[in-house]
Amino acid sequence: MKKKKAFGIGLVTAIVAVGALYVGRVYHYANAQVFFKDTQIAGVNVGGNTAAQAAAKLKSTLKNQQLTLKDGHKTVTTFKTQSVDLKVTSQQALRKLIAKQNAWAWPVHITTATADTIKLNASNANEQSVRTLANTITAKANQTRTPSTDASFTFQNGAYVITKEKTGNQLDAAKVAKSITSAIEVGEDTVDVSADYLKPAFTTTNARFKQAEANAEAITKQNYVYKLSGHRIAIPNKTLASWLTFKDGKLNTDNQAMKTYLTKLSKQYGTIYKTRSFKSTKRGTVKVPAGLYGWSIKVKSELPKLRTSVLAGKGMSWTPVIQGSGYHHSGTDIGDSYVEVDKVNQHMWVYEHGKRVVSTAVVTGLPTTAHHTPDGVWVIWSKERNTTLRGKNDNGSKYSSKVKFWMPIDDTGVGIHDSPWQPTYGGSWYKAHGSHGCVNTPPSEIKAVFDHVSVGTPVVVF
Secondary structure, three states: OHHHHHHHHHHHHHHHHHHHHHHHHHHHHHHHOOOOOOOEEOOEEOOOOOHHHHHHHHHHHHHOOEEEEEEOOEEEEEEEHHHHOOHHHOHHHHHHHHHOOOHHHOOHHHHOHHHHEEOHHHOHHHHHHHHHHHHHHHHHHHHHOOOOEOOEEEEEOOEEEEEOOEOOOOEOHHHHHHHHHHHHHHOOOEEEOOOOEOOOOOOOOOHHHHHHHHHHHHHOOOOEEEEEOOEEEEOOHHHHHHHEEEEOOEEEEOHHHHHHHHHHHHHHHOOOOOOEEEEOOOOOEEEEOOOOOOEEEOHHHHHHHHHHHHHHOOOEEEOOOEEEOOOOOOOOOOOOOEEEEEOOOOEEEEEEOOEEEEEEEOEOEOOOOOOOOOOEEEEOOOOEEEEEEEEEOOOOOEEEEEEEEEEEOOOOOOEEEEOOOOOOOOOOOHHHHOEOOOEEEOHHHHHHHHHHOOOOOEEEEO
16 A cells, blocks of 8 residues: 555656656746757757757858769769858747747657658748759759650651650759758758659640640641632642641641741732733733733731631631732733833823723833833722922933823833824934923823722732
């Protein structure tokens, strides 16, 4: 009985002693403003240290601590910990860490060592600093490393062929940053980055890749047709397929290849800048050089339309966006409404819907000077009444001539107008008394010309 009593007293005494010790340590940690025993920051034991003491110890240790990045047996680079600019070395940051300690939970730190390790990424500033260092390291290292390639597909022999993804050895900055952080936290001097490679973003098993490949197959089975100046041009399946790419996780188009296609199509069928064979009134079929008249595909405007249509995968059948003058769905060029100026015969005819409505002698430019009337297929781009024409004579003097009807046809100031100062028209009069380049027309005929032409009417000069 006495033994049981003694045991009970001893047990109570022990409990009281332990309780006193526990409360005493709680009081100590609550008032001393120190880290718990064996607390580690960046591999440095700061247990029992105040914020000032811990800051001094961390700065001293981290100042000369060198880390080596290893990829297998190969050294990627080395750097000093101080280059990371860790914010945990500031007294203010350390005081905040101490304040977060729960003094009543101090016994946990006696039995659980991992609970005493403060993670660097608990601070956004530290995380950003490490990431900046990792970005610099990987940017330099990756210059000589092989990048990963995503899965892709190409059109070959009438079908799509899939190329599997490949993993290179370029480093992933985010993964490297985590490896550096982990090494610093436990005080390691070697950072293993052999598992920190950039992986392909898209593989052959990726759902988005599979969908893109299926969409590409469907697109190449559709009909894409251009109706152009009397022609029906079907875009070949292999051409369509060559435009399709898998980029950034979705089906896309090679815009440069599409632009090249449209440009070639425009040059093949367009009429701008092309010499024409023209059946003249008096001289049979003649070759007339290019002028302002003519049309082409407006590639800049047509390209986004074509791209949208291709990616929609529903086919198309339309006329592309046209720029310039003289486009006819039937495939004709000059058409049956035009003005013909024959410089050899010094004569002008106006045809409207195939019918000759004006026939008159004219005076064209002096043939041996800079004022000759230029050959070409031009276009009436404006019509004006009662205006004054101004320019310079061969001797440099200025002239101004009032006219009642004015129809400019090129981009140098040449046009068709009345010329009451000319005493005669036709024949060889122009050789010595020709105009400054314009087609001088008798006042008695000019109104008929003006009334039977519109802006856009071609003017064939030869």
